[in-house]
Amino acid sequence: xxxxxxxxIDVGSQFKxxxxxxxxxxxxxxxxLIGLTFIADKLPAPQAAAxxxxxxxxxxxxxxxxxxxxxxxxxxEATEKRTQGRRRSIQEDRRGHEGPGRQGQLDHxxxxxxxxxxxxxxxxxxxxxxx
Numbered sequence: 823x824x825x826x827x828x829x830x831i832d833v834g835s836q837f838k839x840x841x842x843x844x845x846x847x848x849x850x851x852x853x854x855l856i857g858l859t860f861i862a863d864k865l866p867a868p869q870a871a872a873x874x875x876x877x878x879x880x881x882x883x884x885x886x887x888x889x890x891x892x893x894x895x896x897x898x899e900a901t902e903k904r905t906q907g908r909r910r911s912i913q914e915d916r917r918g919h920e921g922p923g924r925q926g927q928l929d930h931x932x933x934x935x936x937x938x939x940x941x942x943x944x945x946x947x948x949x950x951x952x953x
Contacts, residue, residue: 904947
């Protein structure tokens with residue numbers, strides 16, 4: 823058995839890669855899109871849509887003002903409801919203290935708890951409603 827050196831085979835010379843027109847076919851759509859973008863930039867924009875009516879920028883300030891008015895009204899209503907609720911709770915507390923004899927009066931601990939609850943409610947209130 824002959825033990826010899828293995829010769830090196832030159833694969834590149836046996837199988838040549840040929841670049842032809844068929845290899846360029848996938849590039850055609852990409853080149854067409856690039857060409858269309860340059861052509862589309864040169865076309866004038868349609869002017870008919872601008873003259874149909876007021877633009878969005880003219881409507882925006884009116885809408886913003888209307889929304890601001892609505893928000894201000896809702897804020898007033900909310901503060902009025904809060905103050906009415908507080909007034910009712912204060913009146914209820916007074917009624918509890920004004921009862922005849924000991925029946926309407928709260929004992930000392932219950933009064934302190936009630937006062938602490940009222941203080942917490944005031945702390946949670948926004949600075950605008952405190953006056």
